[in-house]
Amino acid sequence: MKVDMRDAFFNGVYDCVKKDKNTLVLTADHGAFGLSRIERDFPKQFLNVGIAEQNMITLAGGLAKCGKIVYVYSINNFVTLRSLEQVNIDLCAMNLNVNIIGVGAGFTYATDGPTHQGMQDMQSMMVLPNLSVYNVTDEINSYKLAVLGHEQPGPKYFRIEKGILPKLYDDESTFLKGFSSAKKYQETVIISTGYMTQVCQHIKNEISNVNVIDLYRVKPIDEELLAKELKGVKNIIVVEECTTSGGICEKIALVLAKNKIFCNFLPISVTDRHCHSYGTRELLHQKYGLDKEAILLKIKSFLRNK
């Protein structure tokens, strides 16, 4: 049975709450079916703090300093950009096990405009010391990353998805490395993260000799390991669903330069802007060049003119 991505993540949180009464879940009045189950079955480990994300992060810091493992949840922008200083000081400087869950990656909230589009949330978190930043890809890693949040120390940001998406991983998959590997690398590699890894699955079938690496952890990146895997690859394409500044296009470019990996390089993301357009996620992807066709065109042109 296919599971909604958001519920898959909260199923992981549910299991952690169930096995450890020291684990708490806070929400800033944002809901999900999986979250309702936690509230229903473990009311003492659940708290809705109201629409006050900054205080939710700070409260979580105080709780975690007293030994609690805390998950906090709301829409991406509100638990990251709005609460940036609280995350930086109260979680990262203190290096506490608080797991920030944000829903609304990229154009998820496609009809809600720049206030809700997650176009800079990931990058804002990628600059903070001690913080690990994850993008989920399918229901398997949604569940497993939620559990990993409980097991691994330190603050983390999980950029989760909602809706049903195809499985890319299996029950044996583990997620400590930070990215998926190919057994044998071809001359072209696409590195993508989150929902864009799903989009890139359709692309790889239409281009010859290509692999897709799913960078489910965008910070920290095991640079040495990634560089080792990319050695000898001729063409590297990076795809992300956010504006370019501070994202994985820039990050991967730095890894390549530092490790003397000389290749043809194509970054694909949204140019620096706020997107005042409204429609479905697919429609906005078309408008801003992130749909399958637009990406294919860019890649084919890139490979022709390299």
Next chain:
Amino acid sequence: MKKIAKKSQEFRIKILKTIKNAGKGHIGGAYSCIDILTVLYYSGILGINKENYKNNNRNRFLLSKGHAAISQYVILQDLGLIEEEDLNNLNNGGILGEHPDHKIPGVEFDSGSLGHGLGIASGFSLAAKLDNLKYKTYVILGDGECHEGTVWEAAMLSAHLKLNNLVAIVDRNSLCIHGNTEHINGLNPFPDKWKSFGWNVVEVDGHNHQEIFNALNSTHEQKPTVVIANTIKGKGVSFMENNPKWHHGGIDDKIYEKALKELKESS
């Protein structure tokens, strides 16, 4: 309480010497809250010492107005949690800077950016409730800090959660960097604001040790308590009192001698 009053005055002198040695520091705000800290640490309310400061059931203290850190440092040194040498190296490559750092023994949490402490304190208090521990959490806020919206987010939730093990003390010296709080962004009617947020409110003279002690023991069964401590910024040195210039400043030999003379005379 006389002993505690005397100790406060000794700490004022120590603060003066330490800041002179460091070159500059937040002396005005340290002098306005040092009497409160002395009561907290030396009247048995916090009960924190070198042996128990890591105990799970210790009372917690947070200096949310982190710029007054020097007032906590001199006490931590007196209690033996940090060394005299640490004070001598303030702002000069040691473990002490202008704001509290959790790596300093006896400091619970980083502070310095205003508006965080009450939320952290409510996390400590909620954790105590969840774990059935009896400790209390005390947090000192600046009154200017109460311009920060997050203070009120935390105030609202703390009252909603009935955190009766939480005591906030507001150092109501009525001065921000650029003047009187009421001219900049009026806080009054200040006690009424806290009352309307569901808090037990006690108002005291923040330089009267007995009043402070009594207020800290006037907690409520159902509500968090806020002690509004009416204070004087720069208290103890006439030319620093009520002068926003002394929020942060340098102490040269001449100022040092003048201030020291006043402090010794009133000891």
